[in-house]
Amino acid sequence: MRVAIVGPTYPYKGGGAQHTTELAHRLSALGHDVVIESWRAQYPSFLYPGQQTISAPEGRPYPRTERRLDWRRPDGWVATGRRLRSADLVVLAVLSPVQVPAYLGILYGLGRRARAVALCHNVLPHERKPYDRPLMRALLRRVDGVLTHSGQQAELARALTSAPVGVAGLPPHLPSTHAERSTTVHRRLLFFGIVRPYKGLDLLLRALPEGVSLTVAGEFWGGLEETKALVAELGLADRVELRPGYVAAGDVPGLFARADALVLPYRSATASQNVWLGHEHGVPVIATRVGALADHVTDGVDGLLVEPGDAGALRAAIERFYASGEPERLRSGVKAVDPEPFWSAYTSALLAL
Known part of the structure; x- marks a missing residue:
């Protein structure tokens, strides 16, 4: 044909x-x-x-x-x-x-x-x-x-x-990568990809527990100054690293190697490659139950699932993730997709x- x-x-x-x-x-x-x-x-x-x-x-x-x-x-x-x-x-x-x-x-x-x-x-x-x-x-x-x-x-x-x-x-359809794997618990999470309101970065910032850091890496489609203001308002400047702009494929493995989990706090979704991208790099995923995200995360095995739009529930999930031995256990359950x-x-x- x-x-x-x-x-x-x-x-x-x-x-x-x-x-x-x-x-x-x-x-x-x-x-x-x-x-x-x-x-x-x-x-x-x-x-x-x-x-x-x-x-x-x-x-x-x-x-x-x-x-x-x-x-x-x-x-x-x-x-x-x-x-x-x-x-x-x-x-x-x-x-x-x-x-x-x-x-x-x-x-x-x-x-x-x-x-x-x-x-x-x-x-x-x-x-x-x-x-x-x-x-x-x-x-x-x-x-x-x-x-x-x-x-x-x-x-x-x-x-x-x-x-x-x-x-x-x-x-x-993941980009070519030579994934770096880490066995260290960094007490650092990753938000990765284009930043738009429906992806819920503001909820993640409000949910971030004490003693946990966050890297935000990706292009902001508006809202960068508002995000900086929210980080300052919440007193998170020393724990939140903003890396606005396109992330070249060669820089992606290093970002995931520094993270204990990828967080996808989306308010809505259809389909996304990001769960598979996290798993390709050996990283568990904390995601909301929207769209196909819930289909790709096995709750309690290779990540955690939480209801969307609820900063309190997201915070509780992150705290559950950091219970003693839990990051290592969930990391051991991660398998790259076929x-x-x-x-x-x-x-x-x-x-x-």
């Missing part, structure tokens, strides 16, 4: 780009003729406040990649669709409603000459704008199928389209739509 995947890949960074790249490798390994149609300019900077591209790849780049799409060139969107008319399947990787105008242009150029599937990382964003739902409805009503990453996301999609909607859990069964199920669900 001739498959075109439209989405970000290297030099773009982050989970979406890693997923697009790994999906191309996986489909190619199954014998399909796969090309990635990617971007030379994906978003205007005011819509994506973080760093967009990187100089060194976070995994194996996919060799058959075209980088002609540009958010400023609607004519290029249509031309891409016309160029893909010879494909059997066109997969549109949807990370944000901001991509929808370009994808509508591609579909217009495609002219229903090939089957089109919207692969939705999130059907609607966690933090929504008034235009998100109309844009996603316009896109999902024009494709032949939709793949989502959870039952909840599938229900959102079905409310927007009559096209077939499939569900497949987001498979592991990606193969996840990817087998995922590619089967995609190709079945």
Whole structure:
């Protein structure tokens, strides 16, 4: 089958780009003729406040990649669709409603000459704008199928389209790493990744027990000054290390080696790689029971689970984690994920739509 995947890949960074790249490798390994149609300019900077591209790849780049799409060139969107008319399947990787105008242009150029599937990382964003739902409805009503990453996301999609909607859990697509392992209890926790309100960093700061330190490493999509003010208000300046900005793949193992646990205090979630990333580095995970996080943490075995939105419950979980011998016991239960069964199920669900 001739498959075109439209989405970000290297030099773009982050989970979406890693997923697009790994999906191309996986489909190619199954014998399909796969090309990635990617971007030379994906978003205007005011819509994506973080760093967009990187100089060194976070995994194996996919060799058959075209980088002609540009958010400023609607004519290029249509031309891409016309160029893909010879494909059997066109997969549109949807990370944000901001991509929808370009994808509508591609579909217009495609002219229903090939089957089109919207692969939705999130059907609607966690933090929504008034235009998100109309844009996603316009896109999902024009494709032949939709793949989502959870039952909840599938229900959102079905409310927007009559096209077939499939569900497949987001498979592991971790960046290449040589994980450092630590056997020392540091009394230090790690909050890792892009910082946005729904991820609950403020709850973690309010929950941090005496004698426990925290490293916050990742890009702030707003709220950095408010976070600094909260750290000062809570008297945590000597125990909270803020490392705002993109964390290069080579720096990730050292961050995890200094941490006793990764904390994911999310208020809401769909799918996330961060539990698997923590386990890849031999680190237990303290997470809230939202989205797929609870599916990837075995409570009391390789981490702890807590209800979302409750700083008191989170503090109690952290205190429970630091009971005598508990960090070592939970660390011994951590095992790196085997990606193969996840990817087998995922590619089967995609190709079945």
